[in-house]
Amino acid sequence: MTDETICHCMDVSRSTIEAAIREKGLTTVEQIQEETSAGTGCGGCIPELENILKEING
Numbered sequence: 001m002t003d004e005t006i007c008h009c010m011d012v013s014r015s016t017i018e019a020a021i022r023e024k025g026l027t028t029v030e031q032i033q034e035e036t037s038a039g040t041g042c043g044g045c046i047p048e049l050e051n052i053l054k055e056i057n058g
Ligand code: FES
Pocket: 006, 007, 008, 009, 010, 038, 039, 040, 041, 042, 043, 044, 045, 046
């Protein structure tokens, strides 16, 4: 299982983001930002956050 760092500004891993989406039923990038801080720095990882949301929520 890979656990790459998705948000380098805030050092947030893929597993942390996926767990937050699954456990809290997150549906938007804004909710990920609130729950994990991912995406609250440079914003460069936001497309990747959107991809993860799509992967999990379809
Ligand atoms: S890499 Fe996520 S906000 Fe900069």
